[in-house]
Amino acid sequence: MKNFIFLFIIFYQAVFSQVADYKLGNELSNLEKSNSLNPTSNTIIDIIAIGDTIWLGTSRGISVSFDHGENWTNFYETSPFGNDNISAIGYDNYTRTFWCATAKSQEVTGGQKLPAGTGLKYTTDFGNTWNSVPQPVDGQNDNQVQYGINTLSALPVTVTVQNLCYDIAFTPNTIWIATFAGGLRRSTDNGQTWQRVVLPPDNKNSIVPTDTLDFCLAPVGGSFCSVGNLNHRVFSVLAVNDSTVLVGTANGINKTTNANDANPSWVKFNHQNQDNPISGNFITALGYSKLSNTIWASTWKAEDPDEFYGVSFSSDGGLNWQTTLYDERPHNFAFKFAQPIVLTDNGAFRSTDGGQTWILPNSIIDNQTGAHLRSNVFYSAAVTGNYIFLGSDDGLARLRENFGSLWEGEWKVYLASQPLNSAEEVYCYPNPFSPRQELLKFRYSTNGQEEKVTIRIFDFGFNYVTTVIQNASRITDIEGAPDFWDGKDDNGNFVPNGVYFYRIEIGDKDPLFGKILVLQ
Structure with missing residues (x-):
């Protein structure tokens, strides 16, 4: 369990910690949708780049640029976001719709504060208007789910605490979300209703709808389900193509090639069930390189002492895995052509030889202002053309990379802060x-x-x-x-x-x- 607690600590540091945006006793507040030279946050959770449009999910809401980052529109403290944090972002290429999930810290019994999901928001017109979707929860009587020939017991998740969205993916007419308490869910009606998706329990490596099954769909055990399943604690989801979806849990990587069926079949890859396995079963992020047909996974150590932290990758659909960047704890992936970029607490690693060797950028210094991005903790990255965007826990960086070079070109560093009112203010x-x-x-x-x-x-x-x-x-x-x-x-x-x-x-x-x- 300690690894799952650690993930929530990391999440708090990344999403709920906003001290980097404070003036003395005065938070950057009362902001409206506005244009700025910088995003409103220095904690960049995720980045999506589509042409010259750059979307940021941050600890202070959504920011978007339509000119490769020269100017930003920020939505912090605007309807429907308020001052909620962003826990996940995604772009539906089928409908050209941008989605994001929001969360906030909520105090529970005993004074402890835990993350809670506050729903999803989406826009079809680049942020001019937003639509809101409530956080998916179950009714008290939603205690069964149908999978093929089986009627399975399912723990009703009736609260939003620890029920927040960590990742979003899309297949035709379907939105997939990864949550901890809520498991894997999908919607075919723009988030108006959600279906719980059945994944294999911990003691099975695959399921198909014709199997005879007897287990309880629940992330944790309790009075309703005596046994919980690590494989029902979901942290990442990725659509490889129209019908193939990968799901990362606390028990490995689940894959379906018939994602559009009412009851998809699943096969699970983890550290214990393969000859050439992933390094660890705690899957915090997934990536896919179309050019090299390679799956990349952030494979953290879970409960088996033989597991270890690292980056695992497979070029044969998950049948065999190799591990690189041993002992690193990756947060996310991006790709420039077939070159993977891995975001970790120790920098943004990039490989030109399929993960055999890795190169970090030199000092990231704004060529115009001289501003330094001094953090080594990177959460996100995105590539569009010759632009590379890197999101850290203390600012955003953009590299306009020289053709044929590696980490060389013109850097621009964005450090969110409130502008001075005059030249006499400090x-x-x-x-x-x-x-x-x-x-x-x-x-x-x-x-x-x-x-x-x-x-x-x-x-x-x-x-x-x-x-x-x-x-x-x-x-x-x-x-x-x-x-x-x-x-x-x-x-x-x-x-x-x-x-x-x-x-x-x-x-x-x-x-x-x-x-x-x-x-x-």
Whole structure:
């Protein structure tokens, strides 16, 4: 169970943690649908690129660009999103419809906070109008499901807590969603009704509708179903083509080639049931390269001590698997031609030889502003033409890659923050600031002129702590790139919790001051 708890921790860090978008005591709030040079969030959960249109799912709603990321339209705190987080996004190529799933943190008995699904939203006109679909839940009496010749008991999932959508996929006239508590579900009427899809239980490697089956459809055991099934805890879903769907669970990868049937047949691949298996049964993400006909899977360690973390891939439809990037914990996949890009906590890995060797980008620095993307934690990526977009836990990066090169070209870095009201204003974020988890960013302006800038930190008694930059040449405007403090003093030690002050000297102007609250 600890691995499933860990996934929820990761999900909170990725989706529900919004400290990177705070000013001192003032969240970026009361935003309306607006145009901006940046998305409204620095936590980019997922990216979809279609031509020059880029969709982002973030901790602050949906952002979209129609010009390769030069300008963004943001939907945070607009109807129907409110301030909910985005847990999954998807694009239906059959109907040209963009879908997203939303979630929020909800307090349950005992004061514990858990993620809860708040439904799905979709648009057919690039965000001009949105339609809402309630989070799929069952009625108290929805305790059976038909599969072929079998009437199976099924745990009714009547609440939205831990019942949120982690992934979305599409086949003709069908929407598929992967949820933890709710399992695998599909809809053929634009989300108005949902059907629970039966997957094999843990003790079976395949099912067909003509089998005689006797198990309870439930992710966890309890009073209704005495035994729960890891294979009914669903985290990822991928449509390979019109009839082939892959489903990642806590017990492996499930595959059907007759997805459009009323009762699809399924075969399961996991670490225990193949000669050349996946590395681990906890499948947090799936990817497919059409050019190489290769399935890629994020295969985390589940409950078997013999399992391990890594990336597993198969070029024969799942019959045999190879493993690469041992001990990495991947979050997602993207592809440039047949080259896989794997997003992990240690960078964006890319291979040109089918996963034998991997290359990380060098320092990601905006060619125009000098802004750095300093995080190594990447959640998402997308490719369109010679553009590569990388989504991290602390900003978005775009590479306009040189033809025939690898990770070389013009970088653009997007760091979400509230624009300054004037050249005389300064602030820092996130604030409160946790040095061991993030970097503090200073936002100020040189009014578009080159100036020498010095930033120093002082404690509450105004005793000197450290110098962030000294007489550094800077050219910024009210949306310029920030400078960073790692939370350490001149001796390289993290400063203790407390209130600190910063002093920013810009040329020969009067110094500007601000306050920092350090909390670890």
